[in-house]
Amino acid sequence: MAHPSAYVNSARPFLKWAGGKQRLLPQYAPIFPPREKIKRYFEPFIGSGAVFFHYQFPQAHLSDRNEKLIEVYKMVRDQTEQVIAALQGHRNEADYYYAMRAQEPAGLSSVERAARLIYLNKTCYNGLYRENSKGAFNVPFGRYHNPKICDEPRLRAAAAALRGVDLRAVDFAKAVETAVPHDFVYFDPPYVPLSQTSNFTSYNGAGFDYDDQVRLAETVHRLTAVGVRVAVSNSSADLVYDLYNQPAYRLIEIQARRNINSQADKRGPVKELLIVNYDGGCKT
Numbered sequence: 001m002a003h004p005s006a007y008v009n010s011a012r013p014f015l016k017w018a019g020g021k022q023r024l025l026p027q028y029a030p031i032f033p034p035r036e037k038i039k040r041y042f043e044p045f046i047g048s049g050a051v052f053f054h055y056q057f058p059q060a061h062l063s064d065r066n067e068k069l070i071e072v073y074k075m076v077r078d079q080t081e082q083v084i085a086a087l088q089g090h091r092n093e094a095d096y097y098y099a100m101r102a103q104e105p106a107g108l109s110s111v112e113r114a115a116r117l118i119y120l121n122k123t124c125y126n127g128l129y130r131e132n133s134k135g136a137f138n139v140p141f142g143r144y145h146n147p148k149i150c151d152e153p154r155l156r157a158a159a160a161a162l163r164g165v166d167l168r169a170v171d172f173a174k175a176v177e178t179a180v181p182h183d184f185v186y187f188d189p190p191y192v193p194l195s196q197t198s199n200f201t202s203y204n205g206a207g208f209d210y211d212d213q214v215r216l217a218e219t220v221h222r223l224t225a226v227g228v229r230v231a232v233s234n235s236s237a238d239l240v241y242d243l244y245n246q247p248a249y250r251l252i253e254i255q256a257r258r259n260i261n262s263q264a265d266k267r268g269p270v271k272e273l274l275i276v277n278y279d280g281g282c283k284t
């Protein structure tokens with residue numbers, strides 16, 4: 001097998017996640033600080049980790065409130081071959097899928113739980129991880145022709161990129177308590193909904209509501225005051241303009257595509273924001 005570092009530059013997300021940033025990377029790249037000017041990188045809403053895997057900062061602190069997700073990252077990093085072996089035992093069949101979905105995760109080993117989450121993510125409808133209010137995974141079978149349940153090169157590349165990375169299941173505010181100047185923090189929270197009728201809900205059943213958005217803005221203000229460089233993704237809802245309406249911030253418009261809407265006519269381009277508290281960017 002090749003040395004793990006041989007995979008580092010090809011790492012990409014191994015999960016599909018609501019709000020995944022893969023497609024926005026070309027628009028973010030000129031705005032983010034140059035990689036070599038960042039001492040430590042913090043990403044407190046890691047999701048599928050598209051930004052982290054693109055840059056692969058050597059000193060990274062990745063976190064998410066979703067404990068099951070962080071466990072998957074730890075297992076992929078620390079028990080890569082065991083996760084691969086467990087995934088190879090899974091099948092893309094409806095009956096099998098529903099049996100796996102019904103399994104009580106607490107009765108499984110950490111490796112089995114990680115493989116189960118990856119398996120469900122690859123074979124469920126729309127390929128998205130979603131839980132109901134009781135924390136149970138409730139997405140129906142996806143009926144894909146030949147989903148890549150076990151993408152060995154991608155998992156090994158991810159494991160190599162994650163080596164030495166600090167992984168924690170914590171709230172975003174706790175995750176950035178130790179950030180200091182020369183660090184860079186990228187926040188990608190669940191977005192403020194654009195339409196008045198949507199609820200402020202999140203992907204893991206626990207909700208990310210108005211108060212959380214205010215708390216996030218206050219965290220960003222605190223980091224700004226102590227000289228930490230910060231970038232925040234969010235929607236272009238009025239509340240976002242209001243929360244970051246201060247001279248310290250640039251609100252940069254980003255053209256995104258709605259890609260998790262089941263109604264095809266609502267998949268058109270949509271304006272989002274990237275809010276930054278520093279001048280310049282990578283421009284290369």
Ligand SMILES: C[S@@+](CC[C@H](N)C(=O)[O-])C[C@H]1O[C@@H](n2cnc3c(N)ncnc32)[C@H](O)[C@@H]1O
Nearest residue numbers: 017019020021045047048050065066171172188
């Ligand atoms: C928009 S997604 C991140 C998408 C990610 N950037 C990607 O490319 O896939 C938001 C993430 O925030 C997490 N989350 C929600 N509330 C949180 C909180 N209070 N603290 C930390 N993470 C939270 C969710 O579990 C979810 O994984």
